[in-house]
Amino acid sequence: METHKYPNGDITxxxxxxxxxxxxxxxxTLPKVYNPKERPWIKAENATPEELKKQIDLCPSGALSYKFNTKQ
Incomplete structure (x- = not known):
């Protein structure tokens, strides 16, 4: 399945x-992050990891998810 990733420091x-x-x-919920008229349409850097997590948890289809980035 096609997947696109948008990192924001601690979360992708x-x-x-x-x-x-x-x-x-x-x-x-987060218009400063999600703008379907722009490319890329997701600008994860425009919200905190907590704001992103809270919003993504509301996605009814599961099209949006997240992972926490670990330091190497």
Whole structure:
């Protein structure tokens, strides 16, 4: 399945477009991060890891997920 990753220091936003049902909860919740008219449309650096985690947990389709980045 196609996957796109958008890092933000401590957290990486993962988007799977085939799962997206276009509910727009992401855009409504964090418009400074999610803007479908721009490329890249996800700018994870515009929110804190906690804000991203909270919003991603609301995604009804599971198209958005996240992983915490570990220091090497």
């Amino acid at each position: 936003v993962i988007w799977q477009p085939q799962k997206c049902i276009h509910s727009a909860i992401c855009v409504k």
